[in-house]
Amino acid sequence: MRKPWTSTPSEHARATHRVHSARAALPVPPGSHAGTLSSGQSAVAEPVLVSASASGLRISFRDRRGEEIWPWEVLVAAGPLLKGEPILLGHRDRPGARLFIADDALREELLRHAPNLRKESRGGARIWPMLLLAAGILGVFAWLLYSSFSPARIIADMLPRELHDKLGLALTTSMTNGRICNDPDGQAALQTMLLKLSVSRDEMQRYNVVAGRIGMINALTAPGGRVLMGEELIRFARSPDEVAGVLAHELGHADHRDPEAALVRVAGLSLLGMLMFGDGNIGSLAVLLTEMSFSRQAERKADEVSIARMRRAGANPAALADFFERLMKKHGGSGEGGVSALFQTHPPTKERIARLRAAALPSSRPILDNAQWRALRNICRSTAPLTD
Amino acid sequence: MQRGQDGARPSSSGGASLNITWREPSGFVWLSLKNALLTILTLGLYYFWGKVQVRRRIWHAIRINGEPLEYTGTGRELLLGFVIAITILFIGIVAYAVLVFSVFGESVVAKLLEAPLYVMLFWLTGIAVYRARRYRLRRTRWRGIRGTLTGSPVSFAYTWTWTGLLVVLTLGWALPWRQVKLYRRLTNDTRIGTQALRFDDAATAGPLYAPFAMMWFSGFMVALLVFGAAISGIALAMNAGTAKFTDVWVYGAFGLVLALVAAGVILHYHAVKLNYLARHTRLQDGHFRLDLRIGDLFRLVLGNFLILIFSLGILLPVVQKRLARHFVEKLEFVGTVDLDAIAQAGDNLEKTGEGFAEALDIDAF
Numbered sequence: 001m002r003k004p005w006t007s008t009p010s011e012h013a014r015a016t017h018r019v020h021s022a023r024a025a026l027p028v029p030p031g032s033h034a035g036t037l038s039s040g041q042s043a044v045a046e047p048v049l050v051s052a053s054a055s056g057l058r059i060s061f062r063d064r065r066g067e068e069i070w071p072w073e074v075l076v077a078a079g080p081l082l083k084g085e086p087i088l089l090g091h092r093d094r095p096g097a098r099l100f101i102a103d104d105a106l107r108e109e110l111l112r113h114a115p116n117l118r119k120e121s122r123g124g125a126r127i128w129p130m131l132l133l134a135a136g137i138l139g140v141f142a143w144l145l146y147s148s149f150s151p152a153r154i155i156a157d158m159l160p161r162e163l164h165d166k167l168g169l170a171l172t173t174s175m176t177n178g179r180i181c182n183d184p185d186g187q188a189a190l191q192t193m194l195l196k197l198s199v200s201r202d203e204m205q206r207y208n209v210v211a212g213r214i215g216m217i218n219a220l221t222a223p224g225g226r227v228l229m230g231e232e233l234i235r236f237a238r239s240p241d242e243v244a245g246v247l248a249h250e251l252g253h254a255d256h257r258d259p260e261a262a263l264v265r266v267a268g269l270s271l272l273g274m275l276m277f278g279d280g281n282i283g284s285l286a287v288l289l290t291e292m293s294f295s296r297q298a299e300r301k302a303d304e305v306s307i308a309r310m311r312r313a314g315a316n317p318a319a320l321a322d323f324f325e326r327l328m329k330k331h332g333g334s335g336e337g338g339v340s341a342l343f344q345t346h347p348p349t350k351e352r353i354a355r356l357r358a359a360a361l362p363s364s365r366p367i368l369d370n371a372q373w374r375a376l377r378n379i380c381r382s383t384a385p386l387t388d
Numbered sequence: 389m390q391r392g393q394d395g396a397r398p399s400s401s402g403g404a405s406l407n408i409t410w411r412e413p414s415g416f417v418w419l420s421l422k423n424a425l426l427t428i429l430t431l432g433l434y435y436f437w438g439k440v441q442v443r444r445r446i447w448h449a450i451r452i453n454g455e456p457l458e459y460t461g462t463g464r465e466l467l468l469g470f471v472i473a474i475t476i477l478f479i480g481i482v483a484y485a486v487l488v489f490s491v492f493g494e495s496v497v498a499k500l501l502e503a504p505l506y507v508m509l510f511w512l513t514g515i516a517v518y519r520a521r522r523y524r525l526r527r528t529r530w531r532g533i534r535g536t537l538t539g540s541p542v543s544f545a546y547t548w549t550w551t552g553l554l555v556v557l558t559l560g561w562a563l564p565w566r567q568v569k570l571y572r573r574l575t576n577d578t579r580i581g582t583q584a585l586r587f588d589d590a591a592t593a594g595p596l597y598a599p600f601a602m603m604w605f606s607g608f609m610v611a612l613l614v615f616g617a618a619i620s621g622i623a624l625a626m627n628a629g630t631a632k633f634t635d636v637w638v639y640g641a642f643g644l645v646l647a648l649v650a651a652g653v654i655l656h657y658h659a660v661k662l663n664y665l666a667r668h669t670r671l672q673d674g675h676f677r678l679d680l681r682i683g684d685l686f687r688l689v690l691g692n693f694l695i696l697i698f699s700l701g702i703l704l705p706v707v708q709k710r711l712a713r714h715f716v717e718k719l720e721f722v723g724t725v726d727l728d729a730i731a732q733a734g735d736n737l738e739k740t741g742e743g744f745a746e747a748l749d750i751d752a753f
Contacts, residue, residue, distance in 0.1 A: 036455065040532035043581060043730035045455070078458045078529070079448040082414070088448075088456055096532035096732055100455050127426060127434070134431040163490045271481060 033101050037061075040096020050101050052109045057089075059099065070099065075114040081107060092116070145295075152268065156260035161224070164260055168208075168224035172386060175220065176212035179383045181231060186211070186379025189372040190229070193240070196313040196367055197248050207254060209247065210386070211379045217327060219246050221253040223260045231380045236330075237323060240368035240376065244313070245306055245320030245356075252305025258298045296349075303352055307359040315367040318360035321353045403673065403724030406452055410716040413449045413709065420705045436470070437463030442705040446712045452530055460534075461527035469523075477512075481505070507549065514548030515541045521574060536733050539577035547573060560604060564596035564661070571665050581730040583671065591668035599657040606653040610646050617642065655685045666719065674723025678715070688714050 028034050028049065036045035037059060047062040053069065060067035070091060078098055079088040087101040087110070110117050144150070156164075172180075181187075190211060198204040207225045214220075214230040221227050227250045229243070237243045253259060294302075303320075310317040368376065423438030440463045447459035484505055492498040518541040525535030551566040568591070575587040617639065659680040666678035692707045699706075 036531075038531035038533075041732055043531050043533045043727040045531050045727075078460075079456055080444055084414075085411075085448070086454075086456065088458060090532075096529075096534075098458075098529070098532040100531075102454065127430070130426075130430040130433045130437075134429065134433060137431055159486070160490070163486065166490060267482075271478060 032060075033103055033105055035099060035101040037100075038098050040094065040098065045100070048099075050099065050106065052106055052113075056113075057099070057106075072113040073115060075110065076116045081111070081117060083107065150261055150265075152265035153257065153261035155268075156223075156257060156264045159260075159264075164223040167263060168222035168226040168259075169386075171220075171222040172210070172212075172226055172228050175214050175228060176386060178386050180210045180212040180386045181380035181382070182384040183375070183379045183381040185372075185375035186377075186381070189368055189376040190379065192372060193244050193247060193367055193376070196315075197244060197251060197309045199312075207251060212383075212386075213380060217330075219250050221250045221259050223257075223263060225254045227251065227254060234377055234379065236327070238326075239319055240366050240373045241310070241316045241319035241364070242323040243376070244315055244367045245310060245317065245323060248306035248309040249302045249320065251309065252302030253294065253298065255305060256298060256301060258294045258302070262294060300352065300355075303355060307356065310367075311359070311361060313367055314361075314365055316361060316364040318357050321356035324353055324356075403726045404453070405724050406674070406721040407454075408716060408719050408721055409451045409454075410713050411449050411451055411456075412713070413445045416445070416706045416709050417703065419445070420699075420703045423705065424702045433467070434463075436466035439463070439466060442708060446709055447528065449709070450712070450716050455531060458529040459527055460529060461523070473516075507553075510552060511545050511549045514545030514552075517548065518544040518574070525578065533581040533730055533732055535578060535580045537574070537577045538579055539573070544570075544573060544577075561600075564593040564600045567661065568593040568596070568665070575669055579733055580671070581733050583725075583730045586670040587665075588668035588670065591664070595664060596657075596661055599653075599660045603653045603657045606649060610650050613642075613646060651686065651689070652682065655689065656682050659685055671721070672723075672725045672729065674721055674725055677720050677722050679718045679720075680715075684714070684718075 032049040032051045035048050035050050037048045038045040048059050049062060051058050056069050056071035057075070058067060058069055070089075074092040076090045076092055077088075078090040079085075081087065082104075084104055087104060087107060089099045089101070089110075091097045091099070190209060194207065194209050195201065195204050198207075207227060209227045209229065211229045211231055211234065214228065214232065217230060217232045217236045219227065219229045219233055227247065229247060229250075233246065234243055237246075306320060307317040310320075366373070419441060423434070423441065426434040427438060440459070440461055443459045443461065447457040450457045488498050488501045492501065518537065518539075522537040522541075525537060528535055548570065551562065551569060554562045555566055572587040572591075575585050578585040621639065659682050663678045663680055666676040669676045688710065692710060695703050695707055695710075
């Protein structure tokens, strides 16, 4: 730490203390204003008289001879310059030095002549750059919302694969209460469906498709290529092609790593919200899941994948449109309790349904035969704990 | 007229007395509305500049020997500090969560490992308290002289954390002891220019225990009564047919009495504590004297509460002004100081504002 100042100003000020009481009581001449000047080196202040001159403020000491001029351009505000308030000024080149004027009579003159004080009287902060920045931030948000550029996807891609796998397992576990359906014939039918929708056996290995009871008519894709087909959905479907259409759609989400990006987005936003507003919680995985939603573009792209895969399998891509329409009718067009979060936030639009219909093949053959379809519908005849 | 000149009335011992006064500022309602509007229009960016405007006016309203205090902080510093703090917190929390999850998954161990994160956040709060106070002292000037804190935020945060854990372990009974301990640390670290504040060595938390016990046992009773009322309320609701309309009034009056009692004992404790701490805070040969009374405090807090509720928080600057006014008007300095001995401090000034304090939401003004 530095040594305290022990220089001449303080000795000088000590002297002013002794004489001060006698001199300060003298009357203030007209045009002058009583105040104090402190050097910024100690808390001692000298009594002064301040008046306006052509080049700046003339400061004359009351307890000793001598005066100094503070030119208009060096004056800076050391407090708000308000009507009826005393004035506190600083000196641009003498940090810490302060001139205190006990009344506001010089205020108008200061605002007229001192350039820095004019700025101060306008409120200090410059609003326009801030408004522009705010508009810019809104613009960036809008752009992120409507373009395919996604920072969340970039971050998701940087995270290790093991993390995605663990998250996928945890999500699937929390949705199924840890139990999946494992009737052997049903599972075989599901794997047959997956194989037919895949390019090759190798590609099929990238996905991990299971069925389970999830309490709503839905299917979902979790990080790490995990697809969970709800038993409720399989029972609601009227043909194997409807189930296959949904599965192919989910495989599309898996291919595009939509769930990975959505998780990063939701986790990031909720954490940001918590930090900014002081509450809210990062939330359990189940909460994350219900808040997870994909953009319209992601849904459209997944539909395209569904169409391509269904065509390759020789099945009917338009079956998915039937399925969507029946599901919407059941739930009265909009979402109600039990409808999947996916369908709720982005219900299949007329446009999506029309696209699916347009993709119908002149002739198609169901993706599963009758025996396989029956087995699939009964896949939950037996259940087992979910393991990795 | 001596005040407004040098202002320091020479006393018999050769030092100057310090006369602390409040000069009521005008235009706070307008300032509040302007800040709220600009904050919304700029998506929150203006918040920091608005805060600086409020502080400048409040500081300016505080006069020592007729000369105002000066606030030299800037919106840019506050914003920068906030952005840095929130980035560090964000990255830290995410990295920790990802690490724990990728090692333990969603298991009991992972849940248990949340605890160190909370301790860490509590520790950061200590850092924030110390740094925020230091920032404000460094940005406060009187006659050009500014203050500072000379200690280490890390060492303060360490004391802050373990004494805080002790308060939990003792069901609150370590609280007065902790508050005096932390206040002593902050006071003894405080410099006004080169001049240190001192908290009396002999002043312990002892005298605070009588009002604290009153507060603690009242709190205990209130908790019991609320529990009892909840139980009987449930019983009431279960045979709803027999419940009369007057019961609602009985419950309402009962709740109001409890709230008044709770507010009374809490304010009493705070008044006793703050008066006590001020009396033992010394600057050179003098010491401070604070004269808070429970009746005044009650009116102040109730008024502030109503203002905040009915203005939806927009008039927060008015509330802050009222708080500052109350404390300044009740505060005086007893004795004299040698102003020559108060020379400018020579330490570094950090370039960013209160960051963590803002991010963790601990802030009086």
